[in-house]
Amino acid sequence: MTKTPAMELVLKGIKASPGICIGKAYLVDKEGVEVVKKYNIPAKELGKEINRFKSAVKQTSDELHRIIEDSPEEFRQNANILETYILLLKDKMLYERTIETINDEHVNAEWALKKVVMGIRMMFLDMADEYFRERGNDIVHVSDRIMRNLVGEEQVNLGNINKRVILVAEDLSPAQTSQIQLEKIMGLITERGGRASHTGIIARTLEIPATLGLGQSIRVVRHDDIIIVDGNEGVVIVNPSDDTLIEYEERKFAYERYKAIIARGSYEAAETVDGHRLAVMGNIELPEEVVSVLDYGGDGIGLYRTEFQYMNRSEFPSEEELFDKYKDVVDVMAPRPVTIRTLDVNGDKAVSWEQWSREEINPALGLRAIRYCLKKPKIFKTQLRAILRVAAYGNVRILIPMISSLEEVIETKKLIMETADELEKEGVTFSRTIQTGVMIEVPSAVIIADSLAREVDFFSIGTNDLIQYTLAIDRGNFEVAHMHQPLHPAIVKMVKHVSDVAAGHKIGLYMCGEMASDPIHVPLLLAMGIKELSMNPQCIPEVKRMIRSLSLEGTKDLLDKALTLNTTLEINNLMQDTYGKILSDIASLK
Numbered sequence: 406m407t408k409t410p411a412m413e414l415v416l417k418g419i420k421a422s423p424g425i426c427i428g429k430a431y432l433v434d435k436e437g438v439e440v441v442k443k444y445n446i447p448a449k450e451l452g453k454e455i456n457r458f459k460s461a462v463k464q465t466s467d468e469l470h471r472i473i474e475d476s477p478e479e480f481r482q483n484a485n486i487l488e489t490y491i492l493l494l495k496d497k498m499l500y501e502r503t504i505e506t507i508n509d510e511h512v513n514a515e516w517a518l519k520k521v522v523m524g525i526r527m528m529f530l531d532m533a534d535e536y537f538r539e540r541g542n543d544i545v546h547v548s549d550r551i552m553r554n555l556v557g558e559e560q561v562n563l564g565n566i567n568k569r570v571i572l573v574a575e576d577l578s579p580a581q582t583s584q585i586q587l588e589k590i591m592g593l594i595t596e597r598g599g600r601a602s603h604t605g606i607i608a609r610t611l612e613i614p615a616t617l618g619l620g621q622s623i624r625v626v627r628h629d630d631i632i633i634v635d636g637n638e639g640v641v642i643v644n645p646s647d648d649t650l651i652e653y654e655e656r657k658f659a660y661e662r663y664k665a666i667i668a669r670g671s672y673e674a675a676e677t678v679d680g681h682r683l684a685v686m687g688n689i690e691l692p693e694e695v696v697s698v699l700d701y702g703g704d705g706i707g708l709y710r711t712e713f714q715y716m717n718r719s720e721f722p723s724e725e726e727l728f729d730k731y732k733d734v735v736d737v738m739a740p741r742p743v744t745i746r747t748l749d750v751n752g753d754k755a756v757s758w759e760q761w762s763r764e765e766i767n768p769a770l771g772l773r774a775i776r777y778c779l780k781k782p783k784i785f786k787t788q789l790r791a792i793l794r795v796a797a798y799g800n801v802r803i804l805i806p807m808i809s810s811l812e813e814v815i816e817t818k819k820l821i822m823e824t825a826d827e828l829e830k831e832g833v834t835f836s837r838t839i840q841t842g843v844m845i846e847v848p849s850a851v852i853i854a855d856s857l858a859r860e861v862d863f864f865s866i867g868t869n870d871l872i873q874y875t876l877a878i879d880r881g882n883f884e885v886a887h888m889h890q891p892l893h894p895a896i897v898k899m900v901k902h903v904s905d906v907a908a909g910h911k912i913g914l915y916m917c918g919e920m921a922s923d924p925i926h927v928p929l930l931l932a933m934g935i936k937e938l939s940m941n942p943q944c945i946p947e948v949k950r951m952i953r954s955l956s957l958e959g960t961k962d963l964l965d966k967a968l969t970l971n972t973t974l975e976i977n978n979l980m981q982d983t984y985g986k987i988l989s990d991i992a993s994l995k
């Protein structure tokens with residue numbers, strides 16, 4: 406019997422980071438269980454160990470059934486392979502032999518399974534018939550799933566990957582994304598997450614094509630499968646046919662040409678046809694990304710997320726280390742502004758250090774960002790010292806995340822003053838005249854914006870969290886990712902309110918949430934008087950292009966109209982009806 410080529414499968418997810426890549430799949434979660442430890446099981450515990458194995462098999466079977474049920478119609482015809490897997494779970498060679506091995510050799514289930522699978526692998530490898538060799542592969546694949554359920558979640562060190570691959574994961578933690586080496590990782594697909602999740606944000610910042618929120622359908626992907634990730638459309642193609650490969654090579658080429666065209670105008674100022682100028686800035690996570698901000702024509706850094714320097718390590722960074730990292734960015738960007746956000750740790754950016762991470766039942770509402778920093782003044786002050794010191798070398802601003810009360814602002818300002826006094830006493834070079842601002846990303850901050858505005862130099866609106874907390878939409882949950890909508894009437898009204906307050910107090914008004922990065926939102930933001938829009942560097946050219954095609958006067962009536970509408974759809978339609986031509990001209994370059 407000849408080998409049938411693997412079936413081409415199309416999976417649909419959320420477009421999280423644009424671009425197209427073609428390459429081999431690297432299963433992050435599977436790789437995590439490559440190293441299996443052997444240990445002895447006492448005779449009286451053998452029953453328990455066998456039951457542990459049986460429940461891992463049951464869990465795997467439930468998983469496979471769920472994948473079949475959740476699969477879209479076009480994919481369901483291909484579910485027969487998954488049904489074969491379900492049958493194989495109870496295959497004598499695999500199931501009974503593993504139980505026998507646990508019993509006979511008094512070993513743990515993982516070791517027994519590994520030993521049995523190695524035996525099966527050798528047996529099938531020796532067979533001349535390709536069909537039987539394929540069946541052997543199926544058993545190995547099924548056993549990988551059982552193994553994963555046996556050992557539970559294990560994290561793999563992405564820094565150790567030594568070939569060019571596309572990552573396939575349930576989700577990636579910020580600690581993992583910060584290990585990504587750009588020359589190795591071509592693309593990214595995940596089961597969970599959406600555009601506003603941290604994995605999505607990082608993928609865009611690193612310019613890695615990514616489709617997220619694929620749900621359980623992602624589990625059909627096997628290690629080393631050829632896959633295409635189309636982050637422009639939110640599609641993944643597993644085992645593409647030759648025709649599909651050719652088609653996507655062409656699409657990839659067209660997309661790269663589009664990027665080149667759009668980048669050409671990126672150095673021109675973002676000025677409307679009636680002469681109103683905006684600053685279009687870059688969001689960065691790592692100092693190395695400043696180059697990308699400059700390449701795409703960014704006018705400064707509107708958001709430097711500093712928490713990534715605290716991950717994948719066993720101790721807190723020192724003041725000197727932080728100062729050096731910040732200085733790298735400030736030196737490259739000078740005289741442009743650099744907005745350093747203080748540690749926004751925990752929530753969906755938890756780090757796994759024992760000494761400071763605790764299990765929180767609802768981390769998004771827990772000891773996150775400024776709450777954590779105010780509770781740990783020593784750690785906070787180390788960062789504040791580094792920021793105040795680097796402020797002496799450029800145009801640096803300090804931005805405080807997750808403010809939900811006036812007291813937090815007052816307490817933070819007090820700590821900044823104390824830190825400045827200490828530096829002065831020590832005779833260290835620093836700047837006291839640093840601009841201080843707060844993120845407006847919690848609904849209570851919108852409501853008390855008037856009192857906050859008296860205390861700060863600027864507001865920066867963080868729509869990723871503002872939407873999460875206002876609409877009760879977990880930003881990392883793909884089931885509700887479609888509801889994470891910046892044009893929801895509540896969000897439009899909140900942003901307008903914050904803008905009015907900032908104008909009344911004559912303080913800076915910026916936006917660094919993802920809302921700023923989509924050209925369709927730009928007319929409303931322009932009309933509201935937002936002075937700076939900050940985004941993933943690669944979105945800068947499109948947003949600048951959009952601004953250059955607008956007139957400020959024209960957007961004001963549009964804003965008045967939008968504020969009378971009651972649904973996201975109506976506001977979206979209004980934007981499309983008014984600016985559809987410009988938006989499609991920008992999109993048609995693709």
Ligand code: PEP
Nearest residue numbers: 846867868869870917918
């Ligand atoms: C936001 O919440 O909009 C924001 C910019 O911050 P982060 O995405 O880092 O939470």
Ligand code: MG
Nearest residue numbers: 846867869870
């Ligand atoms: Mg936020």
